[in-house]
Amino acid sequence: MHASTEPSLRDVVDLVHGWYPPGTADSWDRVGLVHGDPAQPVRRIMLAVDPSPAVAQEAAEWGADLLVVHHPLFLKGVHGFTTETPKGRTLHTLARAGCALLAAHTNADQAEGGVSESLALALGLDDLRPILRAERPALDKIGVLVPVADAERLRVALAEAGAGRLGDYESASFTVEGVGRFRPTPGASPAIGRVGELEEVAEVRVEVVAPRSRRAEVVRAMLSVHPYEEPAYDVVELADPGLSSTGTGRVGSVEPMTLAAFAARVAEVLPPTVHGVRVGGDPDREVRRVAVCGGAGDFLLDTVLGTGRDNGVDVYVTSDLRHHPASEFLEHEGPALVDVAHWAAEWTWLPVLEARLRAALVGERGATVETRVSTRCTDPWTFRPDQHTAHPTARRDR
Numbered sequence: 420m421h422a423s424t425e426p427s428l429r430d431v432v433d434l435v436h437g438w439y440p441p442g443t444a445d446s447w448d449r450v451g452l453v454h455g456d457p458a459q460p461v462r463r464i465m466l467a468v469d470p471s472p473a474v475a476q477e478a479a480e481w482g483a484d485l486l487v488v489h490h491p492l493f494l495k496g497v498h499g500f501t502t503e504t505p506k507g508r509t510l511h512t513l514a515r516a517g518c519a520l521l522a523a524h525t526n527a528d529q530a531e532g533g534v535s536e537s538l539a540l541a542l543g544l545d546d547l548r549p550i551l552r553a554e555r556p557a558l559d560k561i562g563v564l565v566p567v568a569d570a571e572r573l574r575v576a577l578a579e580a581g582a583g584r585l586g587d588y589e590s591a592s593f594t595v596e597g598v599g600r601f602r603p604t605p606g607a608s609p610a611i612g613r614v615g616e617l618e619e620v621a622e623v624r625v626e627v628v629a630p631r632s633r634r635a636e637v638v639r640a641m642l643s644v645h646p647y648e649e650p651a652y653d654v655v656e657l658a659d660p661g662l663s664s665t666g667t668g669r670v671g672s673v674e675p676m677t678l679a680a681f682a683a684r685v686a687e688v689l690p691p692t693v694h695g696v697r698v699g700g701d702p703d704r705e706v707r708r709v710a711v712c713g714g715a716g717d718f719l720l721d722t723v724l725g726t727g728r729d730n731g732v733d734v735y736v737t738s739d740l741r742h743h744p745a746s747e748f749l750e751h752e753g754p755a756l757v758d759v760a761h762w763a764a765e766w767t768w769l770p771v772l773e774a775r776l777r778a779a780l781v782g783e784r785g786a787t788v789e790t791r792v793s794t795r796c797t798d799p800w801t802f803r804p805d806q807h808t809a810h811p812t813a814r815r816d817r
Contacts, residue, residue: 424787428456438775463482491524543688550666553667581630677706704755708731708733711737740756
């Protein structure tokens with residue numbers, strides 16, 4: 420961070436990307452910094468689920484320097500963004516106010532401290548684990564022998580090519596000293612030694628771990644800076660380290676209660692919407708184990724049904740459930756279903772992200788930053804004729 424107590428936009432983006440790496444987003448997704456100058460100072464950060472025109476106006480009126488949203492503004496390519504379209508008005512409003520826009524979508528869904536975990540914690544679940552654990556990326560270990568004088572240049576090149584990243588650490592490597600021995604033969608053009616003469620050179624072996632997907636780039640970078648005509652190196656595929664603690668959805672435990680009581684808890688915890696909370700199942704059945712997925716989670720129905728049999732899941736909480744998949748799921752007499760508003764489920768992540776930002780920027784770095792979670796309801800359903808009331812535009816006073 421800069422000497423100033425105001426972080427730059429780049430500082431904040433780096434924090435968010437560290438918690439929710441863009442590389443973990445689904446291939447179809449469009450996450451990251453949408454608009455803004457990375458060098459601009461950030462004094463006020465607003466958080467919201469949707470980058471709607473009304474949310475952009477709220478951010479502008481509050482004087483936000485950065486709006487962090489869950490849903491991306493642009494998922495499909497556009498050739499322009501004029502004020503004649505809602506998305507264009509959103510971006511125009513933010514740009515005119517000098518407010519940057521950052522999206523963390525599917526990269527925030529699976530992560531620790533992400534959307535599904537936030538929903539689970541808001542509902543009082545503990546002993547959490549993913550419904551589907553994410554596989555860790557396949558790794559290589561690359562070892563190369565290099566003269567001592569050239570070792571540091573080699574380490575830098577390997578790091579710049581993507582090697583040496585271990586969790587929250589970068590430029591990680593291991594070095595052991597030794598003696599290289601070789602005799603150049605006719606036709607060789609040795610960097611050290613003479614043709615026909617046996618040579619001994621003080622060398623080190625540098626070892627790094629690298630993503631298997633970056634193997635070609637890392638090896639090319641190593642060869643490009645190595646002084647030898649024929650470097651000695653090896654690439655070893657590391658064994659699958661198993662499944663990580665991140666992944667899709669969450670399963671956890673609650674104190675025993677009826678399904679009706681649990682549904683009442685869900686309704687109390689989530690921000691109010693016209694959609695409300697819909698329940699499929701016997702209201703008197705006991706609930707101990709709960710599966711949740713923030714956002715649209717019907718793609719996990721078959722998995723949850725299997726999980727319910729194997730791990731005693733009593734109810735699945737998610738959004739956007741369709742008639743036929745939900746009906747067929749309940750016909751198996753497995754877990755019950757609780758269907759909640761998409762916006763409400765994902766809103767539970769915003770206070771968690773706000774707390775992380777405040778802890779990192781204000782608590783740890785002493786930055787002068789204000790934060791605000793938008794309580795504007797951007798759920799698309801606005802009223803029900805039996806209720807005769809428009810949907811709330813705000814949760815409750817914070």
